[in-house]
Amino acid sequence: MSDAENRPSPHKVVIVGGGFGGLYAAKALSRAPVEVTLVDKRNFHLFQPLLYQVATGGLSPGDISSPLRAVLSGSRNVKVLMDEVTDIDSEQRQVTLRNQTLKYDSLIVATGVSHHYFGNDAWENVAPGLKTVEDALEMRRRIFMAFEAAEKEPDPEKRRAWLTFVVVGGGPTGVELAGALAELAHTTLKHDFRNIDTTEARIFLLEGLDRVLPPYPPELSAEAEKSLTQLGVTVQTRTLVTNIDDNVVTMKQGDRTEQIQSRTILWAAGVKASAMGKVLAERAGAELDRVGRVIVESDLSVPGHPNIFVVGDLAHFAHQGDKPLPGVAPVAMQQGSYIAKLIKQRLEGQTVPAFQYSDGGSLAVIGRNAAVANLGKLKFAGLPAWLIWIFVHIYYLVEFDNKLIVMTQWAWSYFTKNRGARLITGEDDELLGEITTASALPDKSVVNV
Amino acid sequence: MSDAENRPSPHKVVIVGGGFGGLYAAKALSRAPVEVTLVDKRNFHLFQPLLYQVATGGLSPGDISSPLRAVLSGSRNVKVLMDEVTDIDSEQRQVTLRNQTLKYDSLIVATGVSHHYFGNDAWENVAPGLKTVEDALEMRRRIFMAFEAAEKEPDPEKRRAWLTFVVVGGGPTGVELAGALAELAHTTLKHDFRNIDTTEARIFLLEGLDRVLPPYPPELSAEAEKSLTQLGVTVQTRTLVTNIDDNVVTMKQGDRTEQIQSRTILWAAGVKASAMGKVLAERAGAELDRVGRVIVESDLSVPGHPNIFVVGDLAHFAHQGDKPLPGVAPVAMQQGSYIAKLIKQRLEGQTVPAFQYSDGGSLAVIGRNAAVANLGKLKFAGLPAWLIWIFVHIYYLVEFDNKLIVMTQWAWSYFTKNRGARLITGEDDELLGEITTASALPDKSVVNV
Numbered sequence A, B: 001m002s003d004a005e006n007r008p009s010p011h012k013v014v015i016v017g018g019g020f021g022g023l024y025a026a027k028a029l030s031r032a033p034v035e036v037t038l039v040d041k042r043n044f045h046l047f048q049p050l051l052y053q054v055a056t057g058g059l060s061p062g063d064i065s066s067p068l069r070a071v072l073s074g075s076r077n078v079k080v081l082m083d084e085v086t087d088i089d090s091e092q093r094q095v096t097l098r099n100q101t102l103k104y105d106s107l108i109v110a111t112g113v114s115h116h117y118f119g120n121d122a123w124e125n126v127a128p129g130l131k132t133v134e135d136a137l138e139m140r141r142r143i144f145m146a147f148e149a150a151e152k153e154p155d156p157e158k159r160r161a162w163l164t165f166v167v168v169g170g171g172p173t174g175v176e177l178a179g180a181l182a183e184l185a186h187t188t189l190k191h192d193f194r195n196i197d198t199t200e201a202r203i204f205l206l207e208g209l210d211r212v213l214p215p216y217p218p219e220l221s222a223e224a225e226k227s228l229t230q231l232g233v234t235v236q237t238r239t240l241v242t243n244i245d246d247n248v249v250t251m252k253q254g255d256r257t258e259q260i261q262s263r264t265i266l267w268a269a270g271v272k273a274s275a276m277g278k279v280l281a282e283r284a285g286a287e288l289d290r291v292g293r294v295i296v297e298s299d300l301s302v303p304g305h306p307n308i309f310v311v312g313d314l315a316h317f318a319h320q321g322d323k324p325l326p327g328v329a330p331v332a333m334q335q336g337s338y339i340a341k342l343i344k345q346r347l348e349g350q351t352v353p354a355f356q357y358s359d360g361g362s363l364a365v366i367g368r369n370a371a372v373a374n375l376g377k378l379k380f381a382g383l384p385a386w387l388i389w390i391f392v393h394i395y396y397l398v399e400f401d402n403k404l405i406v407m408t409q410w411a412w413s414y415f416t417k418n419r420g421a422r423l424i425t426g427e428d429d430e431l432l433g434e435i436t437t438a439s440a441l442p443d444k445s446v447v448n449v
Helices: A020-028 A048-055 A133-152 A156-162 A172-188 A218-231 A276-284 A329-347 A383-396 A400-416 A428-438 B020-028 B048-055 B133-152 B156-162 B172-188 B218-231 B276-284 B329-347 B383-396 B400-416 B428-438
Strands: A011-016 A034-040 A044-046 A065-067 A078-082 A085-089 A094-097 A101-103 A106-109 A113-115 A164-168 A202-206 A233-236 A240-245 A248-253 A256-261 A264-267 A271-273 A305-310 A362-367 A370-375 A378-381 B011-016 B034-040 B044-046 B065-067 B078-082 B085-089 B094-097 B101-103 B106-109 B113-115 B164-168 B202-206 B233-236 B240-245 B248-253 B256-261 B264-267 B271-273 B305-310 B362-367 B370-375 B378-381
Touching: A011 A020, A011 A101, A011 A329, A020 A034, A020 A106, A020 A329, A034 A329, A048 A133, A048 A172, A078 B133, A085 A276, A106 A329, A133 A156, A133 A172, A133 A264, A133 B078, A156 A164, A156 A256, A164 A172, A164 A256, A172 A202, A172 A218, A172 A233, A172 A362, A218 A233, A218 A362, A218 A370, A218 A378, A271 A276, A276 A305, A362 A383, A370 A383, A378 A383, A383 A400, A400 B400, B011 B020, B011 B101, B011 B329, B020 B034, B020 B106, B020 B329, B034 B329, B048 B133, B048 B172, B085 B276, B106 B329, B133 B156, B133 B172, B133 B264, B156 B164, B156 B256, B164 B172, B164 B256, B172 B202, B172 B218, B172 B233, B172 B362, B218 B233, B218 B362, B218 B370, B218 B378, B271 B276, B276 B305, B362 B383, B370 B383, B378 B383, B383 B400
Parallel strands: A011 A034, A011 A106, A034 A078, A106 A305, A164 A202, A164 A264, A202 A233, B011 B034, B011 B106, B034 B078, B106 B305, B164 B202, B164 B264, B202 B233
Antiparallel strands: A044 A065, A085 A094, A094 A101, A113 A271, A240 A248, A248 A256, A362 A370, A370 A378, B044 B065, B085 B094, B094 B101, B113 B271, B240 B248, B248 B256, B362 B370, B370 B378
């Protein structure tokens, strides 16, 4: 027997998903004696925390994306495969892709979450969410088309509907979107139109709970609401959206029902687990929570399957009986690195203690100079929080050239209040066709709020 | 009578198209006592000379676009209208848009050209051209998908077809595309794949005439061909494409017929006038040349219509019996500014001499450090030409923040040989579906060249 035949084949790790969780696991495994295959439907890692900047014309998709192959080109034991996992066979230890099957010894599932319309899937067309580059470009198209349509609309009521923007959901994404929209309308676009006054645009931020940024301490929520109001956002808390139809948002505040006529409704309210959650439930007996996330063990494995792990937004991790960890990038990064360490230790016959999240704090940005930061004992708002926010976000952008470019963009737009990436893309006919038909707003009598 | 009623209404200028010709006319008219309306189907000005960089993943669309409203926001007498001109009435002096009609006293038509497949319109789907942002993103998608598909393809012959790129047309766009593709395959992507060797990719540049860059002096064409060959491009001159079908390019070199099996065929060969040429022929009796361009007077007006002007690529200007001016940005810029001056002078009762093109020279880039420059008596190639090319292109980028960003991108990619904007966008199913079906290549027996 030759040496090659004698040698056991290396431990095979399959990672599904190239977001923060999957990418950090792959990077941390790059010097280990394992064979890694990272499967993603897309050929790039997306820096989702800045996606709202693409939606509002501040950055280009290329600025917040890094080709997965480029990020991992130095990791010679890591293969990137642009494909989709459709099934898992936990007995045979293999995953089915569109074009092939892959054997694994350890499987890491990191496919994240998508929008959730609470059973009202019809709302998706009128109120798009923000998870992918395509989502962001669609939002951008709608936002800038609304101003173009308003500029051409002679009827004052219809023009008002074009200049009314509703953001549903007061979490970080909703707050950031509403803040950016307000800056856009009240500052950036101020001198760009001749028939409309963009500062008359109304931006509503609707939140079901009693305050924006519910996961933050109440004093920071209050700071955020104050900043949003100063920027010109109408914040409505304790407000439940009951219907979205014909460009009218119907909402309930206690017993009161109100309606807003708006041509641009953006969804930042709910998420649900990606399809892999269901596959894990069916194929590996995983238990799912209310939104479909996989409830994992203290080492992030699926109960009964010590070699299948779930990390990032798809994982419901609540080891000490606490509420699950939030779906944010730092959790996913730490979980990805943790699993890499666990796999390496296991190969050496060692064990690792349960996963422990080290909370570095949280940040949300509201606009130029305005942000809130919750760094454990330190809670602050305003310019210092904004500077930390920028620093942290640029620091974590994966590729160095992206950091340089995003920093240049930011410095420039800070001083000029400009946003360059405002191009409306798509098919010509679709674009101009929309404006043509859009002047036919529904004739419903609605209460304007 | 009040003063306002007494005052004659200002001279109305309608500009159709916000490319170099239209934008420069609008900017030059911004302090004149005229009322300008700039109509464009898109909301941004596109810096077309760098579009090939978007197609090859070097830049993002936002980097080479400037919102028309932002560029013209300080020109208070200029209105921007996102709409399409569908008809002209030269008697009533008005243009019909999709949603309204506009009166004009002077009309400037600057709608440019689109691809031309010499009567083979079916080739458009297999061999996309490069005129719009969407074109560039489609090329980018095809180029990067080809490498992804090759990485997965077990059949060596099919893999070879995925790694074969054919650029049809050896003008500046074709030369720039072929050069960028060669750099991409032989340098940038070198370490990114595990199953394929991207340096085995073949890039063909096909040109019907006897040399690449036919409008340049022969010695520069020779320099360009040498640089392309060094980069790994197979240049085939005196080569006519006779058919493109089932991913096979059939071509004729003299009496010899040859075929190349390729999954990625890019069109940089011919242009035809945009639809406005035909409208001007029908509505204003304009005479068109072979490719549909409007033959204009020495002051760029349409014969018999001293107040209708055509500028830029759509104009066939050959006042002194020479061949028409080439369709390049400097011609369009100078023509736009010329018409602005003519209109201003006319309002003061003065005339201007015939339009005269001041040829500042031409440049084409082949790759890192490699370019050719023809500045009148000065003709040179290599690094100095490349540096001038970069300087000129960045200098003419309309917005300052774009200059800053493109410069940063360039400096970075120069030192790292990286290209960050490689993301493949579009609908997931479409993307992965393509790979699935693409392995079914036609079984034709072709001669591999």
